[in-house]
Amino acid sequence: MKSFKEIYKSSENKIAGIAAAPGIVIGKAYLFSKEKLEINKAPITNADEAINNFQEALKQSKKELNKIFGFAREKMDEVRAAIFEAQLMILDDPILLEHIKQRIRNEMVQPEFIVSDEISKYQELMIISHESYMKERAHDIEDIKQRIIRNLQKKRWQSKIEKNLIVVSEALTPADTLLFSRREALAFVTDHGGLTSHAAIISRSLNLPAVVGTQKATQMIKDGEQIIVDGFHGYVIINPTEVQLEFFRAKQDKLIKLQKGLEELKDLPAKTLDGKIINIEANVDVSGEIDLVLTTGANGIGLYRTEQILNELGTFPDENEQTEIYSNLASRMYPKFLTIRAYDIGGDKFRINEYKEPNPFLGLRGIRFLLENENLFKAQIRAVLRASENKNLKFMIPMITTLEEIWRSIKLIQECKSELRKEKVKFDNQMKIGIMVEVPSAAVMAKEFSDEIDFVSIGTNDLIQYLMAVDRGNDLVSNLYQEFSPVVIRTIAHIVREAKKGKVPVSICGEMAADTLAIPLLVGLGLDSLSMSPATILNAKRIIRNFEFKKAKILANECLQCKTEIDIQKKVQKFFEDNNISRTRNII
Numbered sequence: 084m085k086s087f088k089e090i091y092k093s094s095e096n097k098i099a100g101i102a103a104a105p106g107i108v109i110g111k112a113y114l115f116s117k118e119k120l121e122i123n124k125a126p127i128t129n130a131d132e133a134i135n136n137f138q139e140a141l142k143q144s145k146k147e148l149n150k151i152f153g154f155a156r157e158k159m160d161e162v163r164a165a166i167f168e169a170q171l172m173i174l175d176d177p178i179l180l181e182h183i184k185q186r187i188r189n190e191m192v193q194p195e196f197i198v199s200d201e202i203s204k205y206q207e208l209m210i211i212s213h214e215s216y217m218k219e220r221a222h223d224i225e226d227i228k229q230r231i232i233r234n235l236q237k238k239r240w241q242s243k244i245e246k247n248l249i250v251v252s253e254a255l256t257p258a259d260t261l262l263f264s265r266r267e268a269l270a271f272v273t274d275h276g277g278l279t280s281h282a283a284i285i286s287r288s289l290n291l292p293a294v295v296g297t298q299k300a301t302q303m304i305k306d307g308e309q310i311i312v313d314g315f316h317g318y319v320i321i322n323p324t325e326v327q328l329e330f331f332r333a334k335q336d337k338l339i340k341l342q343k344g345l346e347e348l349k350d351l352p353a354k355t356l357d358g359k360i361i362n363i364e365a366n367v368d369v370s371g372e373i374d375l376v377l378t379t380g381a382n383g384i385g386l387y388r389t390e391q392i393l394n395e396l397g398t399f400p401d402e403n404e405q406t407e408i409y410s411n412l413a414s415r416m417y418p419k420f421l422t423i424r425a426y427d428i429g430g431d432k433f434r435i436n437e438y439k440e441p442n443p444f445l446g447l448r449g450i451r452f453l454l455e456n457e458n459l460f461k462a463q464i465r466a467v468l469r470a471s472e473n474k475n476l477k478f479m480i481p482m483i484t485t486l487e488e489i490w491r492s493i494k495l496i497q498e499c500k501s502e503l504r505k506e507k508v509k510f511d512n513q514m515k516i517g518i519m520v521e522v523p524s525a526a527v528m529a530k531e532f533s534d535e536i537d538f539v540s541i542g543t544n545d546l547i548q549y550l551m552a553v554d555r556g557n558d559l560v561s562n563l564y565q566e567f568s569p570v571v572i573r574t575i576a577h578i579v580r581e582a583k584k585g586k587v588p589v590s591i592c593g594e595m596a597a598d599t600l601a602i603p604l605l606v607g608l609g610l611d612s613l614s615m616s617p618a619t620i621l622n623a624k625r626i627i628r629n630f631e632f633k634k635a636k637i638l639a640n641e642c643l644q645c646k647t648e649i650d651i652q653k654k655v656q657k658f659f660e661d662n663n664i665s666r667t668r669n670i671i
């Protein structure tokens with residue numbers, strides 16, 4: 084069997100894009116393009132009649148969108164379905180609607196021209212924004228504009244397709260994506276759009292593979308051609324050769340088999356052969372992943388990245404909106420625990436334009452930003468407390484660097500608690516407060532910091548970046564980003580030892596926990612809990628159930644003596660061989 088690299092290296096029939104939703108699909112392409120609507124600017128004689136037509140078109144558009152919104156709520160969680168609610172709100176915006184009517188009366192031209200002109204102004208403002216999120220939302224507004232104009236022209240769109248096709252399009256609106264999924268579309272490929280495009284978000288939510296932002300898919304792919312969509316790596320293969328077909332069919336079979344073999348582990352504990360139980364939790368970026376968490380048998384959620392909500396909504400939800408989101412998640416997880424991490428804003432994450440920083444990774448990030456913006460932090464704390472009534476929430480603070488930051492955070496939490504008490508709002512007074520240890524200063528001071536809080540979670544993604552002085556997203560220096568570096572292993576060992584002196588549980592929620600190769604070493608280093616992406620959980624359980632804790636401790640002690648990354652890697656690999664554990668690092 085050829086390797087993945089060979090298959091892709093030599094193939095001229097591939098196009099590359101962004102891997103927006105995982106999975107492999109082989110099928111027939113359906114080239115979807117919307118009819119471009121001509122806008123009529125002709126003069127009118129009767130303003131009342133034109134306004135009437137406009138109102139009718141609005142009514143029809145609302146009816147269509149309500150239907151889509153209803154379907155979205157059935158298929159997706161509330162946060163995502165809210166995309167359509169936001170579109171409906173535009174149709175009810177009194178200022179915009181009044182303005183359009185005024186212009187129809189003043190200018191006496193076809194309403195479709197005024198609608199197009201007015202909504203385009205909104206879009207232009209969004210397109211010039213630096214935030215990719217805002218640019219994506221401009222596309223959503225295009226959908227509304229086209230919908231109203233089409234209804235003014237009393238036209239119908241044909242989005243009906245045969246079942247089981249791969250939709251290839253320049254771009255897809257959220258509504259198109261959803262409607263195609265109703266026709267059992269197999270996958271999506273688009274020319275435009277990024278990871279935050281709604282076609283991408285919705286595909287992930289609906290579990291349909293997608294490759295977006297290919298630039299040229301609609302030029303290269305012909306209607307009806309056979310294509311392969313590799314949503315794991317972001318490639319599309321056009322008219323695959325026999326060798327390619329064989330390769331990807333084998334991958335599909337492997338995926339199915341792996342999933343079947345692992346499913347029986349769902350209700351079994353992650354227990355070593357000599358009886359040590361490791362708590363396995365899930366990292367969750369978006370609420371739609373909760374379904375996956377529930378089906379993999381995770382013990383809870385060890386990291387819920389709330390800044391992801393901002394990426395999806397493009398703005399800060401207020402306290403009530405946040406309470407609703409957190410309460411909803413808490414009740415879906417109940418009685419399992421959900422660890423909500425305070426907004427980790429800054430660095431390469433959701434950025435606020437008003438802060439222009441030359442070195443954002445070393446700037447106002449995580450808790451530093453939150454303490455600069457106390458009201459925003461307090462709204463989040465209050466929302467988390469309000470959602471904690473059922474006592475299954477924990478709260479975690481990112482990027483802690485000093486004791487003062489812990490003290491100030493705890494003081495704000497106390498303040499919020501007394502406010503809520505006065506307001507007679509119920510909350511969990513014992514809610515556990517933890518910190519991420521992801522900055523070297525926090526690692527060094529792990530004992531002193533642990534004395535102030537209830538739990539510690541090691542964020543290796545950042546810890547490695549700050550320990551090795553290597554930007555976690557920079558390819559040029561990726562050889563220095565070494566999770567098996569002795570520096571990293573010794574630092575983790577130090578944190579575990581010190582936090583245990585402070586009598587708090589230690590977990591790890593960086594990507595290292597999801598690297599199945601690292602698992603025996605992490606367990607041997609004394610971590611009680613591992614939090615990882617839901618897709619890795621069953622595999623992690625399989626590995627833990629195949630070695631002895633006492634052997635893992637010996638492995639850890641040996642690795643702590645090593646001086647290079649290679650030496651540690653060799654020892655870890657040998658551990659897998661000696662214990663006969665197969666090492667499927669990734670499914671494909």
Ligand code: PEP
Pocket residue numbers: 386388427521541542543544545546592593594
């Ligand atoms: C980490 O730094 O390891 C972590 C889990 O946080 P994030 O990846 O969100 O920065």
Ligand code: MG
Pocket residue numbers: 481521542544545
């Ligand atoms: Mg981090």
